[in-house]
Amino acid sequence: MSRIHASHLVALAGLALAVTAAAPPVSAAALPASAAAPAASLATRAAGAATQTAGAAARGAGAATQQPGFWVTNEPVRASLLVGSTLYVGGDFTYEGPPAGHAVALDPASGAARTPFPRIGGTVTAAAPDGSGGWFAGGTLTTAGGLSLGDLVHVRSDGSVDPSFAPRPGPDPAAPRIVTALAAVDGVLYVGGTFTTIGGQSRTAVAALNPVTGAAGAWNPALGIDPNFGPPEVDALAVGGGAVYAGGRFASAGGTSDVALGGFDAATGQLVWNPRTGWPGGTLVQALAVSSDTVYAGAGISGTQPTSQVDAFRIADASPRWQTPAFASSLVLAGGRLYANGGSPAGSSSLYALDPGTGAVIAWDPRVTGTHALTALGGTLYAGGSFSTVSGAKRGDLAASDAASGALLGWNPNGDGDVGALASDGHTVVAGGQLNSVGGVNHQYLAAIDTTTGKATGLDLGLDGSVTAIASGGQTLYIAGGFAHVQGQFRDFLAGFNPATGRVTSWQPQGEFGDNTPEALAVSTGAVYAGGEFSSYITPRGTVSRRGLAAFARNTGKLTSWDPSADGPVFTLALAGRLIYAGGLFEHIGVTPETASPRSPARAAPPAGTRTST
Secondary structure (H helix, E strand, O other), rough: OOOOOOOOOOOOOEEEOOOOOOOOOOOOOOOOOOOOOOOOOHHHHHHHHHHHHHHHHHHHOOOOOHHHHOOOOOOOEEEEEEEEEEEEEEEOOOOOOEEEOOEEEOOOOOOOOOOOOEEEEEEEEEEEEEOOOOOOEEEEEEEEEEEEOOOOEOOOOOOOOOOOOOOOOOOOOOOOOEEEEHHHHHOEEEEEEEOOOOOEEEEOOOOEOOOOOOOOOOOOOOOOOOOOOOOOOEEEEEEEEEEEEEEEEOOEOOOOOOOOOEEOOOOOOEEEEEOOOOOOOEEEEEEEEEOOOEEEEEEEEEEOOOOOEEEEEEEEOOOOOEEEEEEEEHHHHHHOOEEEEEOOOOOOOOOEEOOOOOOEOOOOOOOOOOOEEEEOOEOOOOOOOEEOOOOOEEEOEEEEEEEEOEOOOOOOOEOOOOOOEEEEOOOEEEEEOOOEEEEEOOOOOEEEEEEEOOOOOOOOOOOOOOOOEEEOOOEEEEEOOOOOOOOEEEEEOOOEEOOOOOOOOOOOOOOEEOOOOEEEEEOOOOEEEEEOOOOOEEOOEEEOOOOOOOEEEEOHHHHOOOOOOEEEOOEEEEEEOOEEEEEEEEOOOOOOEEOOOOOOOOOOOOOOEEEEEE
16 A cells, blocks of 8 residues: 555545554564564554555555545644544644645635645745736645646646646756745746756756746856855845846856846846945855845855844945844835844844834844744735744744734734745735645644544643543543643543543543553453553552553542553553453563464453453
């Protein structure tokens, strides 16, 4: 069966699967030397059988495809349980939401995702509107709308991907930062990055493409290599007044040295604006913004004492206007301010504002770190990155502020995944990066997914640690994991909750595990069985040995006398009639050597009314 990756939880048409973290494989090195040919544990055999069964089912149903709209998680799922039409999943995640590709179109007022918009795989590092309701997206891409078209694609206004637009920047399509900047103006798409070929032509780090065919035009600034710092790269583009401004790391353009930042005639590609900064080789310009009379640049100056600064240069004669020591990886003019993302020179926030006329730092602290991208639309500043709060309010990787005052707005798409690119066209904001989802919910470690709609229900147990196992006890579901509290009540590693009400029950084990978290659960009418890598349990009367397996009374939570004592960790448990099946990395359980033979399983003495099989 082919491997499918979709943010750790997927539903397939005709075959629903919960993908859980695999148990460590059995290896000969982990067993005594006398065991010349150890057999796999029941867990390993069961996993193999499940894979074969799933593969056969998938082949019978045809090619497996992800169920559209089935919600995903942001971290691994380690346990799952299907009860009726509800799939309970537990793991390390803190967020569940509708699946999104690595770029998404957002309503600038509500923050809701706009559809249709294609799934884009890979990392999106640049986006630009096409002027007709569509978008260009670039980065290190794998697929777009199910098509493999290279690292630069065109999304049409109807949400489809144009299969005829495939400029394929190269030569290495998997190279990081191969496309880092885009600007579409007057029927031309300008592209910056680290490529040396694009649109069927040799072009170094910057090119002009036909936005319909993707073919490279004659426009070619001919950027030169600095032998001490590798091939040229262009990380920022801005267009204004008939010129294309490019910033990055390059030593010359069109035969003229000492560049690193230059303006090129939009029609001919000739260098027409050069501030001649005198910056040493290796300097990297990462951010640009252009007004009617000024070019703003964020630069990392190399040398024996590297520095970062934001500079303003006059367009008329390329002379400097001001310079402010600060790091800026993106710049945007909005609300009479120059907003910068990187590192504030006057505080700890990564987002800050400068006076565009003087370069003075404006007194404003949004109290956010991890912002990576900015754009503006109307009087609103949009920020993206990897953050969870802004100005003390919860925001999932995307936020909006009033551009004139900096005040945080209510706009909250609640995304999941690092946002490294933002763009707007006057009607829509497009966010790109490594997005998994937008419009989800922050339910930590346990979620209930309605398999009919694919969406998470309102269940929220308020857990403070991961969930490793889920088991049904009829009207009560039991969970195990690394948590200590459930809905504010102390529950150490084990708890029960009512799935109808979503409330934790009064059941509570009388003690705590001495080491390690339980990894498996099974429930009978009278007991809750736990398996894991633990070796002891601490009761009110003292510490007792419990190696790999333990049982607790369902009515009192007290540890029972049942003690098979496995000599290795137990990763899976299953109850069938009066038998308990256990699988893991053990060789012996109780006093019986584990043979792992499916025809004659070894048994350990169970409590009254129950037997154990391994």
